[in-house]
Amino acid sequence: MYLGPNWGIEFSENGLNFWRPFGSSNWGNYKLFIDQSGKIGIGRKPITHALEVNGRVWTTQGLLITSDERLKRNVVDINGMCLSKLAKLNGKFYEKQISSETDRRKNVMKMLSEGKISNEESQAALSSLSRVADGDSYKKEFGFMSQEIKELFPELVEQDADGIYAVNYTGFIPILVEAIKELQVKIKVLENNGQVSLRSGEKSVSSYGGNIVGEECLSQNAPNPIENSSKINYSLPEGTTSAAISFYSINGAEVKNVPLDVNVRSGSITVTSADFATGLYVYKLIANSVLLGFKKFISK
Structure with a gap:
């Protein structure tokens, strides 16, 4: 049934098909298709999903x-596995095919078989396709290869009825968040293997006047790792009016502060494992x- 000169509507292939006759702009089948189960297709016939679109949204x-937690079960953390997997992925820049001359020719022949266009119109349509220098249409994109992602994150990849792979890029967000957390921990470890950044109000050791540079003012705790208790020796320079040994988690949060007696030039403190959760610390x-x-x- 025609809806004026530029639109047609029919019940076809167990669904309602809105199409445009040859000669009108953007002619062809499946401009809007609603199948008997309620699935909707725009620019294509829907097969799998509630809404399938051939084009950009x-x-x-x-x-x-x-994403309500009340709708979820078998919830597990994904930390500790994301960074290494992401490192195996390879981002690409490419041209992706968004339409093909073969598909458009099939559309012409289908409309001819359905009586929507005449033989003369089909020949004119095919002739116009032949005059196009590159019958296939491509779009430049950044992205990944679905087959590569499937090897590492199979839950993020699906196939349509034609066997074409698609990627759930939104699903990468929690993976990226956890990978950043893993990377942050590694950065903190590297920082502590080199130098500790100064906190607000602290000066560097070289600014003290030079008389203690090179001296061992703070010993390594013994034993290390701490299982029960551990001893730390220290020495203070002459003229000290305030002193403390502060303990920090690998994330930089202060977990313990021990004020020192400035009247004692050399001394020691004892800490116990009860003061710290399992992990790496800096004092x-x-x-x-x-x-x-x-x-x-x-x-420990």
Whole structure:
């Protein structure tokens, strides 16, 4: 049934098909298709999903995906596995085929068989396709190869009825978040293997006046790792008016602070494993707001 000169509607292939006759702009089948189960196709006949679109989708208010914890089960953490897997992926720049001359020719022949166009119109349509220098249409994109992602994150890859792979790029967001966390921990470890950044109000050891540069002001705790208790020796320069040994997690949070008796030039403190959760820590000797030294240790 025709809806004026530029539109047609029919019940075909167990669904309602809106199409445009030859001669009108953007002519062809499946401009809008609604099948008997309610699936909708725009620019294609839907097969698998509730909405299938052959083309780009534009929205002014974003896209929301249900993510309520009350709807989920078998929830597990994915930390500790994301960074190494992401390192195996290879981002690409490419031209992706978005339409082909073969598909358009098939569309012409289908419309001819359905009586929607005449033999003369089909010949004119095929002739116009032949005059196109490159019958296939491509779009430049950044992305990944679906087959590569399938090897590492199979849950993010699906196939349509024609065997074409698609990627759930939104599903990469939690993976990227956890990978950043893993990377942050590695950065902290590397920083502590080199130098500890100064906190607000601290000066570097070289600014103390030079008389203690090169001296061992802070010892490594013994034993290390800490299983029950561990001893730390320290020495303070002459003229110290305030001093403390502070302990920090690998993320930089202060977990313990031990003020020192400035009347004692050399002394020691004892810490216990009860003060720390399992993990890597850093402790610093600070006198008169000057960082005199730092060490790292492990708590079991």
